[in-house]
Amino acid sequence: MTDMPDTTLTGDPSHDAPAEHGDDAVGYYTPGDPISDTKSPEGPISERWQTRKFEARLVNPANRRKLDIIIVGTGLAGGSAAATLGEAGYNVKSFCYQDSPRRAHSIAAQGGINAAKNYKEDGDSVHRLFYDTVKGGDYRSRESNVYRLAEVSTNIIDQCVAQGVPFAREYGGLLDNRSFGGVQVSRTFYARGQTGQQLLIGAYQAMERQVAAGTVEQFTRHEMLELIVVDGKARGIVARDLVTGEIQTHLADAVVLASGGYGNVFYLSTNAMGSNVTASWRAHRKGAYMANPCYTQIHPTCIPVTGSHQSKLTLMSESLRNDGRIWVPKSKADCDKDPRQIPEADRDYYLERIYPSFGNLVPRDIASRAAKNVCDEGRGVGPEVDGVRRGVYLDFGAAIERLGRDAVEEKYGNLFDMYARITGENPYETPMRIYPAVHYVMGGLWVDYDLQSSIPGLFVTGEANFSDHGANRLGASALMQGLADGYFVLPHTIRDYLVDGPFEKIDESHPAVVEARRSVQSRVDHLLSTNGTRSVDSYHRELGNIMWEYCGMERSEDGLRKAIDLIRTLRDDFWRNVKVLGTAESLNQSLEKAGRVADFLELGELMCIDALNRRESCGGHFRAESQTEDGEALRHDDQFAYVAAWEFGSDPDSGGMGLPVLHKEDLVYTAIEMKQRSYK
Amino acid sequence: MKVTLKIWRQPDAASQGAMHTYELDGVSEDMSFLEMLDVLNEDLVARGEDPVAFDSDCREGICGMCGLMINGQAHGPEVTTTCQLHMRSFKDGDEIVIEPWRADAFPVVKDLVVDRGAFDRIIQAGGYISVNTGSAPEAHSVPVPRDDAVRAFNVATCIGCGACVAACPNGSASLFMGAKVTHLGELPQGQPERDSRVVGMVAQHDAEGFGGCTNIGECTAACPKEIPLDVISRLNWDLHAALRHGH
Numbered sequence A: 001m002t003d004m005p006d007t008t009l010t011g012d013p014s015h016d017a018p019a020e021h022g023d024d025a026v027g028y029y030t031p032g033d034p035i036s037d038t039k040s041p042e043g044p045i046s047e048r049w050q051t052r053k054f055e056a057r058l059v060n061p062a063n064r065r066k067l068d069i070i071i072v073g074t075g076l077a078g079g080s081a082a083a084t085l086g087e088a089g090y091n092v093k094s095f096c097y098q099d100s101p102r103r104a105h106s107i108a109a110q111g112g113i114n115a116a117k118n119y120k121e122d123g124d125s126v127h128r129l130f131y132d133t134v135k136g137g138d139y140r141s142r143e144s145n146v147y148r149l150a151e152v153s154t155n156i157i158d159q160c161v162a163q164g165v166p167f168a169r170e171y172g173g174l175l176d177n178r179s180f181g182g183v184q185v186s187r188t189f190y191a192r193g194q195t196g197q198q199l200l201i202g203a204y205q206a207m208e209r210q211v212a213a214g215t216v217e218q219f220t221r222h223e224m225l226e227l228i229v230v231d232g233k234a235r236g237i238v239a240r241d242l243v244t245g246e247i248q249t250h251l252a253d254a255v256v257l258a259s260g261g262y263g264n265v266f267y268l269s270t271n272a273m274g275s276n277v278t279a280s281w282r283a284h285r286k287g288a289y290m291a292n293p294c295y296t297q298i299h300p301t302c303i304p305v306t307g308s309h310q311s312k313l314t315l316m317s318e319s320l321r322n323d324g325r326i327w328v329p330k331s332k333a334d335c336d337k338d339p340r341q342i343p344e345a346d347r348d349y350y351l352e353r354i355y356p357s358f359g360n361l362v363p364r365d366i367a368s369r370a371a372k373n374v375c376d377e378g379r380g381v382g383p384e385v386d387g388v389r390r391g392v393y394l395d396f397g398a399a400i401e402r403l404g405r406d407a408v409e410e411k412y413g414n415l416f417d418m419y420a421r422i423t424g425e426n427p428y429e430t431p432m433r434i435y436p437a438v439h440y441v442m443g444g445l446w447v448d449y450d451l452q453s454s455i456p457g458l459f460v461t462g463e464a465n466f467s468d469h470g471a472n473r474l475g476a477s478a479l480m481q482g483l484a485d486g487y488f489v490l491p492h493t494i495r496d497y498l499v500d501g502p503f504e505k506i507d508e509s510h511p512a513v514v515e516a517r518r519s520v521q522s523r524v525d526h527l528l529s530t531n532g533t534r535s536v537d538s539y540h541r542e543l544g545n546i547m548w549e550y551c552g553m554e555r556s557e558d559g560l561r562k563a564i565d566l567i568r569t570l571r572d573d574f575w576r577n578v579k580v581l582g583t584a585e586s587l588n589q590s591l592e593k594a595g596r597v598a599d600f601l602e603l604g605e606l607m608c609i610d611a612l613n614r615r616e617s618c619g620g621h622f623r624a625e626s627q628t629e630d631g632e633a634l635r636h637d638d639q640f641a642y643v644a645a646w647e648f649g650s651d652p653d654s655g656g657m658g659l660p661v662l663h664k665e666d667l668v669y670t671a672i673e674m675k676q677r678s679y680k
Numbered sequence B: 001m002k003v004t005l006k007i008w009r010q011p012d013a014a015s016q017g018a019m020h021t022y023e024l025d026g027v028s029e030d031m032s033f034l035e036m037l038d039v040l041n042e043d044l045v046a047r048g049e050d051p052v053a054f055d056s057d058c059r060e061g062i063c064g065m066c067g068l069m070i071n072g073q074a075h076g077p078e079v080t081t082t083c084q085l086h087m088r089s090f091k092d093g094d095e096i097v098i099e100p101w102r103a104d105a106f107p108v109v110k111d112l113v114v115d116r117g118a119f120d121r122i123i124q125a126g127g128y129i130s131v132n133t134g135s136a137p138e139a140h141s142v143p144v145p146r147d148d149a150v151r152a153f154n155v156a157t158c159i160g161c162g163a164c165v166a167a168c169p170n171g172s173a174s175l176f177m178g179a180k181v182t183h184l185g186e187l188p189q190g191q192p193e194r195d196s197r198v199v200g201m202v203a204q205h206d207a208e209g210f211g212g213c214t215n216i217g218e219c220t221a222a223c224p225k226e227i228p229l230d231v232i233s234r235l236n237w238d239l240h241a242a243l244r245h246g247h
Helices: A045-055 A076-088 A126-136 A143-163 A195-213 A278-285 A318-322 A350-354 A364-376 A397-403 A405-423 A478-498 A511-530 A536-550 A557-577 A589-613 B033-046 B117-124 B146-156 B163-167 B174-185 B194-207 B218-222 B230-244
Strands: A068-072 A091-095 A216-219 A222-230 A233-241 A247-251 A254-257 A296-302 A325-329 A392-395 A432-441 A458-460 A642-647 A661-666 B003-009 B018-024 B095-099 B108-110
Touching: A045 A126, A045 A143, A045 A478, A068 A076, A068 A233, A076 A091, A076 A195, A076 A216, A076 A478, A091 A222, A126 A143, A143 A195, A143 A478, A195 A216, A195 A478, A195 B117, A195 B146, A222 A247, A222 A278, A222 A511, A222 A589, A233 A254, A233 A511, A247 A511, A254 A278, A254 A478, A278 A458, A278 A589, A296 A318, A296 A364, A318 A405, A325 A350, A325 A364, A325 A397, A350 A364, A364 A392, A364 A432, A397 A405, A405 A432, A458 A478, A511 A557, A511 A589, A536 A557, A536 A589, A536 B033, A557 A589, A589 A642, B018 B033, B117 B174, B117 B194, B146 B174, B163 B174, B163 B218, B174 B194, B174 B218, B174 B230, B194 B230
Parallel strands: A068 A091, A068 A254, A091 A216, A254 A458, B003 B095
Antiparallel strands: A222 A233, A233 A247, A296 A432, A325 A392, A392 A432, A642 A661, B003 B018
16 A cells, blocks of 8 residues: 555654754755756846746647646636637646536635736836735745736736726726735725636636637546656646546646645635645645745634634635724633623723734734734633634724714625624624634745746646745735736746647556556545544544644744644544545545545645744744744744745655655845835 | 424435435534534434535635525525525524425536536636637726626626526526626627627527526525626527627
8 A cells, every 4th residue: 555544753753953053843854955946037037027938939839739738726827727728729628626617716815906007106016016025925935936927917907807807997987906905005906805706707707718619628526636747747637526436537748736725724714615735735746846835824804713613714804904903801801791891991902002003904924923812811702612712803893983884884894794694793883803714825836937846747826836925925916826827927838848749648558647546546445445433524623723723823843843743643543543434436525525634634744844944934934933022023034045845755664754855945036135024 | 403404315316316304403503504514414424324415615605616495495594605594594493404406407416416517508608708818908998987897797796506596486597697698798898799698698508408587586586696687688688689680
């Protein structure tokens, strides 16, 4: 049996550590060779993309229909790529686990999409969007990629408008913009609170047009379970038809993963129920490096957990922080009181107190951590879950007094309605309760400037890759990146790879295909035959608790070591004791979940190792050992200005996880100067 | 609270289905309806019984994947999606009947899961604007009156869940089609293909086995996004115009 049970305890927990040199994770990994991006041209940053587009070789239109491309995922990054490559005349096969491409979780994005159109003439530019994105990412992204993102952002708006995306408009008929996420220019385009939905429907319709044209074939309710690598090149996938259970082989000249983020490793997150890491993780196991997996974004304004039945968390737009004031009682004794009975003098508006200049508008990671701190102190509000109240008040009382109820309703009515529907409370009368939740992951598969992973022929777009957001993503930039990758970047870069195709014909008898199919089949068989005593969800929930506790808003050396041990034990137990009912030959939602949780159980360990290695605080990653005297995040550019690209290390005995290999890509900034953040 | 659930169980498309009864205790009013079913499924797994298959993904009311007939109403008693329905809409001792969407054009896959592929095929038949990536003009080159943009947006909020079809005595998808035809038809960018779009979509709709509209209005009453009935008038208007133009 190969890649299943993993009982090996690799890293050495008894580590005796020269911590100040930034090698906390010694014993948990093997040092590897440095890695670098070889595709970004030299020269001024503003000319690199033009140069690359010119140098990337062209594929003759007549040859395109002989080239097959598999795209996994149909969100903004996958749907847009399928449409565009289909339009160009390639043969595209598109896969999603949902019943329609239109369901992908990009649809849930509320706020908007950034673009450097400078329609407001307020000093915005490609360079400023680039600058804000690199700074927001705490100087942990690759500058060439970010510059290109800012550059193509303007094309996205043109394309979407032409597709019929109904963006908000002013009375003169031109597009409206708003300021978002604390930036000082108005560059965010939006469609009420449903921007992701409207952009996704645009990409979906463009893709369906290509399905009708015969260039895109769509496979809904199909899940990629293995990557096929032949002679070092990605040549296809093994997928399971979720309705019939059939294990299928799909071969191609290139494979694109646009399969989204892995926030569901925390069990509770704002991701969709089905969002998972399996496509990325199977590719990682086949040689694709996973970069900065510990970089997660935790969003401060979500609706708190109400009990152990909770299946997911719901985000409310952080625009609420523009007018709402965040507080908890000064005294623990007041925490179970009706908030309306707590006088002003007994309330602690802690963000306004600690950060007088930014107040309630501090960046997401700071607001989140501050909420956790006051709850850890025992001053949280709302129902107790597992003995702790995890919530803080977001109070519109002052705003309603100042602006009037109608004005507040006009601005935030839909969010208030959503809150009322979920909690049964009326936020016009009693303060809302909020708590942070995992929302987005900046980490993902390592890609070069061409969005190609460390496996030739395997490309990665959107949230699934790591490249553009560094250690923290700005609001309204996820939609921008997904569409930039799919519409305007990948279609140009992939041709330089495909021009050498079509590659040698292979069929199902090829040993690499046989091996990949066997691996999928044996995992399915193992999961169904274990017949243990614990449900898949119970493992997932326990993993989520470990990750949230030790690899969430604040991480420490001791906590991460403990988490790694706990995850290894849990993973071992999972493979011995999981209970999955039903058969492989039909729709079996427990089996689907089991496969995903199995991969989360490996990813979680790597995230902790990555977090343990990075003994600095940057963006969404806060290490307790790396803070200023005031408790603010402290970066260490001298030691950690690199991308941590992890290669899967297989344990030779069990075939399970062994020591991962760390490849470092140094981050060099030529167009921007590195600075330490301050929001005091 | 304690509820009695009567749930449609059907192993696969080819088999006969039947209603099964389950008692569920310890339901909290803060649970969403689907979390209540999660709890039932955990119980079933513990007892060694096959859990109930149902669709859901975002669980925040926007992806359109979930959808159940609850006591005969599409998405249940509130104007929202099934995932946003909470157990506080029910009371202790209630009997709750749960069935899949009912429509010939949405065949049952298993238990409460249906196949809505017909909706994708209707969109493929014309529910788009033909503009290849990179060929779009500058976004501000065509101003769109604000009211038109708002009207387009209001109907573009359709989530493709299929409640309109499930609620309709005729199993018609006219509201779904009308929403798309109106969304694109309100915008200047949608004009060149306005005739071919409506003709193509309606032909596909009929070929899929959806029924015709007889202006009953159950669709709009069930719609979680409150798409108004007049999009169907717009659909008919556009169809007649297209036929008059010789399509």
